[in-house]
Amino acid sequence: xxxxxxxxxxxxxxxxxxxxxxxxxxxxxxxxxxxxxxxxxxxxxxxxxxxxxxxxxxxxxxxxxxxxxxxxxxxxxxxxxxxxxxxxxxxxxxxxxxxxxxxxxxxxxxxxxxxxxxxxxx
Amino acid sequence: xxxxxxxxxxxxxxxxxxxxxxxxxxxxxxxxxxxxxxxxxxxxxxxxxxxxxxxxxxxxxxxxxxxxxxxxxxxxxxxxxxxxxxxxxxxxxxxxxxxxxxxxxxxxxx
Numbered sequence: 654x655x656x657x658x659x660x661x662x663x664x665x666x667x668x669x670x671x672x673x674x675x676x677x678x679x680x681x682x683x684x685x686x687x688x689x690x691x692x693x694x695x696x697x698x699x700x701x702x703x704x705x706x707x708x709x710x711x712x713x714x715x716x717x718x719x720x721x722x723x724x725x726x727x728x729x730x731x732x733x734x735x736x737x738x739x740x741x742x743x744x745x746x747x748x749x750x751x752x753x754x755x756x757x758x759x760x761x762x763x764x765x766x767x768x769x770x771x772x773x774x775x
Numbered sequence: 776x777x778x779x780x781x782x783x784x785x786x787x788x789x790x791x792x793x794x795x796x797x798x799x800x801x802x803x804x805x806x807x808x809x810x811x812x813x814x815x816x817x818x819x820x821x822x823x824x825x826x827x828x829x830x831x832x833x834x835x836x837x838x839x840x841x842x843x844x845x846x847x848x849x850x851x852x853x854x855x856x857x858x859x860x861x862x863x864x865x866x867x868x869x870x871x872x873x874x875x876x877x878x879x880x881x882x883x884x885x
Contacts, residue, residue, distance in 0.1 A: 688874065690820075697777065697879040698812070698820065698863050716873055755825055761810045761865070762874075763831075765819040 655679040655764045657751045662769030669741050669773075675734040675751030675766060682732035683707040686754040688762055689725060689736050691747035691771075701725075701749070704734065706757070719745075741773045778803060779864050781877035788885045792852040795880045797864035799845050803875055807867040809847040811840055814861040814879075823862070824849060851882075859884045 661673040675687070686709075689701040702715035704725045713725045724737040734751055748768040755763025780798040787793040797809065811824040822831055824840035827847065839850045847866075851858055864877040 697861075698814075698865075698876045700874040700876060703874070714872060717871075750819060755822065755831075759826065760867075761808065761822075761825050762812075763822050763825065765821065767819050 655753065657753060657764060657766035659749065659751045659766045659769040662749065662771045664772045664774065665741055666775050667741060667743055667773055670737070670739045671741065671771060673736040673738070673749055673751075673769060673771070675736075677732045677734065677751075677753065680753065681757075682727075683729035684757040686760045687725075687727060687734045688752040688754075689723075689734075690750045690752055690762070690765075691745075692750070692768070693744075693747040696747075699747070701736070706754075738771070741771075743773050745771065746773045747771060777878040778868060778871070778875035779866065779877035781862075781864060781880045783878065784881045784883065786883040786885055787851075787854045789854055789856065791854045792850060793854060793882065794851075795849045795862055795864075795882070797847045797849070797877050799847075799866060799875075801845055802870035803845075803866040803868040804842065804847055805845040806869050809840065809842050810865045811838075811847075811849045812863045812865065814863065816860070820863065854884055856884045858882060 688703040705712045722740045750768045751766040752762040753764045754760045812820040813823045814820040827842040828840045
């Protein structure tokens with residue numbers, strides 16, 4: 654059974670930094686693309702970025718709204734995904750979901766974690 | 776404003792068939808497959824339809840997806856009260872090089 658468990662959310666001041674983690678289990682982590690998706694309170698889903706699999710050299714891609722401020726990394730030996738968030742703004746307040754690709758050959762998001770809340774406020 | 780356009784709301788009575796549309800462009804729906812997600816209140820999204828019209832195991836066959844050109848649709852037949860949720864379409868945009876979501880459709884079962 655695929656399990657994705659996020660951690661690291663909390664309250665941070667504008668301009669601050671936070672690092673989210675996602676612990677994965679139930680599948681071969683290194684073979685899968687991994688995404689971060691966020692959802693502001695009462696709003697829809699917004700893609701943050703993704704890390705491709707080991708075969709694609711863990712290449713990362715980002716939404717324009719976070720490019721240059723957020724960085725996605727992963728440790729395949731620990732089946733873990735990370736999101737380093739810097740220069741945080743109030744509009745980054747959201748539940749952040751870790752998500753994995755549906756399969757090793759179909760890269761759409763197939764599985765989601767339960768999410769972790771990040772609040773950016775003074 | 777979302778790259779993919781969905782109606783903000785839809786409704787139906789138990790047993791009815793409802794459809795939710797998702798409109799995009801040649802750089803996303805027109806050149807990529809479409810996926811649909813269901814988000815029940817207070818929970819994480821769940822994959823409902825992938826690769827335009829495929830259902831993961833465990834998803835009832837009341838749910839079906841289709842795609843034509845730069846638009847896609849999700850149909851729910853035999854509507855049930857537990858189908859009340861937010862529904863999102865998603866695709867990869869080859870021009871922007873990002874994953875794009877629709878704004879979401881809130882389905883109400885009357």
